Amino acid sequence: MPQYDFRCQSCGQSFSLIFKTYAAYDAAEPRCSACGAVAVLRVISRVSIAKVERDYSGMSANEMLSVLEGGDEKQVDAMFRQVGESAPATGPAVIPNRTGESNDGSSDTGEDDS
Numbered sequence: 001m002p003q004y005d006f007r008c009q010s011c012g013q014s015f016s017l018i019f020k021t022y023a024a025y026d027a028a029e030p031r032c033s034a035c036g037a038v039a040v041l042r043v044i045s046r047v048s049i050a051k052v053e054r055d056y057s058g059m060s061a062n063e064m065l066s067v068l069e070g071g072d073e074k075q076v077d078a079m080f081r082q083v084g085e086s087a088p089a090t091g092p093a094v095i096p097n098r099t100g101e102s103n104d105g106s107s108d109t110g111e112d113d114s
């Protein structure tokens with residue numbers, strides 16, 4: 001599905017529109033989501049919808065933002081895993097359990113164990 005980003009020339013609001021087909025985009029008349037102005041400028045977005053496997057570690061902050069704004073959970077999840085930053089609060093983030101419940105045997109000092 002083609003997604004288009006627009007910026008309102010009247011109030012500066014940025015917004016995205018998703019069209020089912022390119023024909024639908026051709027027929028549509030984009031309006032500002034904030035003020036309803038038709039004087040909107042199409043912004044070329046680098047959001048890739050089809051490709052899932054990307055090298056997110058080499059992305060700029062703006063590109064990451066584009067992925068987030070794209071709303072594709074798979075892409076967002078993959079991005080955060082590759083980048084290695086803390087995952088957002090939403091979504092099934094895989095966070096290592098560090099409560100120490102399972103002893104992996106690397107340390108066997110049991111002095112403090114009560």
Ligand SMILES: [Zn+2]
Pocket residue numbers: 008009010011012013032033034035036037
């Ligand atoms: Zn506007």
